[in-house]
Amino acid sequence: MTAAHVAEALGIDAEGLAALSGAIDGMADRIEAALDLIGRAEGRLIVTGLGKSGHIGRKLAATFASTGTPAYFLHPSEASHGDLGMVTPQDVIMALSWSGETQELSDVIGYAKRHGVPIVALTGAEDGTLARAATVALVLPKVREACPHNLAPTTSTLLQLALGDALAVALLRRKGLDPRDFHGFHPGGRLGAALKRVDEVMHGPDALPLVEANAPVIRAIAEVSAKGHGIVGVTEAGQLAGVVTDGDIRRYLERAAGATMREALHETAAGQIMTRGSVRLSPDMLVGEALATLQAKRISAAFVTEADRPVGLVTMLRLLNRGAA
Structure with a gap:
């Protein structure tokens, strides 16, 4: 029975990814705008989010950084206690919130508005506070969570991760990086060894x-x-x-x-x-x-x-x- 539950959860996740893939054409203009903002930024990509979205954000910051887009993760609570000083007008903020109403992001959003820092939102709420405040809002399709009670963030966080990774790969291709460029970002481990000359x-x-x-x-x-x-x-x-x-x-x-x-x-x-x-x-x-x-x-x-x-x-x-x- 346990294996059947695992298969069921994976099936729901697969349905969510299929919904995201089917929504890409309708998001094309926004995706291009987001890539332009991030790719042309003179500063860094600051990724932020709280809870499960924050965990996804940390991973995305690492992915962007390792594929040629300077990035780091900013915890929204720490941002309110001084870390906003690391954000400059040359940066771009990527904010993750499925509900679009994460209270802890309010200070980050307010700071960005005051200092002209563009915001790219990854959210599940078209009319949420985050989407309305964003320079570009990438709104993910409404999906059922793999959680049997449709409560725990599971499929929704998977979609955030998938779209964020896809954006990082698209930027990598725009920059024209080849495998030799990766050695500078991955000097250690098996990947680093394979990328040596x-x-x-x-x-x-x-x-x-x-x-x-x-x-x-x-x-x-x-x-x-x-x-x-x-x-x-x-x-x-x-x-x-x-x-x-x-x-x-x-x-x-x-x-x-x-x-x-x-x-x-x-x-x-x-x-x-x-x-x-x-x-x-x-x-x-x-x-x-x-x-x-x-x-x-x-x-x-x-x-x-x-x-x-x-x-x-x-x-x-x-x-x-x-x-x-």
């Missing part, structure tokens, strides 16, 4: 396993053993011509079983057994992209090159140890 995690030039194309196979084997990466780069005039892996060496020795040791190891050049057209990575490639490339090609290592010259080496183990996944 290859040249930040690669084995550098001094650690590269390299031999000239005319070097004997025995020297390639020694280089693979010495550097311990299971691969050696084969160069011609300083440029990477191909690679020899420990698998290439095993397969070569099987084919050369009938030759003498001198012929197989000392008189055959590394260039004769190398694989040309090997996978190459660029120094400015994101670590997440590099990991995906190794996985797609089913290889455990690849050289990093600039103008075909080897400048680094990336291994699957190195990437995983640095937190990419």
Whole structure:
């Protein structure tokens, strides 16, 4: 029975999201106006709300900040006791209140009116105090709460969260941010690791396993053993011509079983057994992209090159140890 209750609540939430999605066309002009206000602001986005709307507001402030829109959360009660001094006319306020009548927002609204600070409202009441005071009111559709008594803020807060996140994503796209820009906002954790550049995690030039194309196979084997990466780069005039892996060496020795040791190891050049057209990575490639490339090609290592010259080496183990996944 409990699982059925969970499914029922999720179904109500899904109905609420469908209602919000269906209302977007009718809100298009207001949404564009809200995005213009926030996107063109010289200051920051101040998100405020109380109770469950406040919890959603804190999350939205974090989302905006992490996607390139400077933002912070202002508690409406603390605002009345001095924190309004952090708000400037260059800022934009985003105020959340489902009822539109949250008394604690009155001081924030009054301050904004006195100092010409625009207000974007996320509310469920078209004719509420907040909507009437707002520069732009984004009015969410009336929905049934997932709470069986239709009382606890559940579906309504979900809609606030969904619309706020969607606004943050729309601003991100307006700004034209690409994944590299995210590293500045997410330097830590798995996301931070995936957004680092290859040249930040690669084995550098001094650690590269390299031999000239005319070097004997025995020297390639020694280089693979010495550097311990299971691969050696084969160069011609300083440029990477191909690679020899420990698998290439095993397969070569099987084919050369009938030759003498001198012929197989000392008189055959590394260039004769190398694989040309090997996978190459660029120094400015994101670590997440590099990991995906190794996985797609089913290889455990690849050289990093600039103008075909080897400048680094990336291994699957190195990437995983640095937190990419």
